[in-house]
Amino acid sequence: MRRLIAACLVAFSVLEPLPSRAQTTAPLHLEDFLQAVREHNPDIQAARERLQAARTKPVQASAYDDPMVSWEVWNAPQPFHISDADNNIVRLSQKLPFPGKRSAAGHMASRDADIAEQMARSVDLDVLNGATKAYYDLWMAHQNVLIYSRDKDLVEHFAKIAETKYGVGQVSQPDVLRAQVERTRLINRVNTETLSVESAAAALTAFLSDTEDSPIGIPDTPPPPSLSTSLDDLQALALKMRPELAAQDAAIARDEEGVRLAKLNYLPDFEVSGGRFVNAHGGDGFGGMISLSVPIAYKYKYDAALAEAEAHLAATRTDRRRVEDALRRDVKQAFLRARSALEQYRLFTTTHIPQAEQALQATQIGYETGKTDFLSLIDSVRAIESVHVEHIQAVADFEKAYADLERAVGSTPSGNTDR
Secondary structure (H helix, E strand, C coil), rough: HHHHHHHHHHHHHCCCCCCCCEEEEECCCCCHHHHHHHHHHHHHHHHHHHHHHHHHHHHHHCCCCCCCCEEEEEEECCCCHHHHEEEEEEEEEEEEECCCCHHHHHHHHHHHHHHHHHHHHHHHHHHHHHHHHHHHHHHHHHHHHHHHHHHHHHHHHHHHHHHHHHHCCCCCCHHHHHHHHHHHHHHHHHHHHHHHHHHHHHHHHCCCCCCCCCEEEEEECCCCCCCCHHHHHHHHHHHCCHHHHHHHHHHHHHHHHHHHHHHHHCCCCCEEEEEEECCCCCCCCCEEEEEECHHHHHHHHHHHHHHHHHHHHHHHHHHHHHHHHHHHHHHHHHHHHHEEEHHHHHHHHHHHHHHHHHHHHHHHHHHHHCCHHHHHHHHHHHHHHHHHHHHHHHHHHHHHHHHHHHHHHHHCCCCCCCC
């Protein structure tokens, strides 16, 4: 029988925790990581480049058309000799939109640039929100490895107690085997969570567009969760800070300029030109001309353009109401998730964890004195394991919900531990 137990011990000892690749014990601070994301994330960089492109548009939209230089030859003789032509005219002309049209077009392009700026802010917030949640996924994976490793060591301690008691005939063989089975289960959990650490680390490096297998440090443990700001205050703050709402305001201003430009298009544009006349058989001289368009000839075209501009403006104003409604909903949902995780955290901290630890301690003493069986001891280990895992899950859930709340409000996460 002892040979069977020894063989089992050898078999169980083969399963050891897997080492974590591409990891380092150096701390990984959230604020440092987010700063690196701001500098290297391709989505953020692309949004900034699009903003730079949009900022070049107002100058183009408000600029005059290129002037035109022309050369005309009239009544040229046969064979063709320019010097014998009755008229050689070199002309310079310039189109002049009705006053106000260029400024309206420039203002529309400026509002487009404002929209691009707010969209760049939105991309920045989205990326940093995802990076923050990935950071806490990695933190949770590391904590789970510690929990299962600690419980594995605890079960190994209990296994030694069971072996000692079995050696003196105080317990039966199943106690020793159960201890080894439980140890194997925990080793498997450590291995699984170690792989989860590597997966979470890979998700984290993806935000940096890092193609190399660079080591990732261990995230800092967050401060105790707290939620001191009211929902109404957060929603009011979101109305001031959300880039999507600011983008809608810029879009309304752009479309208002579009309506103004559509009305200005009913007015004529001008073209002025001046020329130099060089005559072979008469006196040389200068000439000038001014012309204007006649929009009234095809008024229906401008009527349709004005109706289109007014419809765009009405739609944009409606979109703003939709965005504001969605904003309030996002803030409320994130706030409720954060508050729910906070209540879970407090419940585990004040009740579940102390009770589970007391139960484990009492069961261990009972087993050592022969008052409880080994199954009760294993049940206590699993109970405290579950409580600790759920406690870590509650902390991570709060931090991720808080990151969503920051995103919903429009605040950029900075890694600051102040709530």
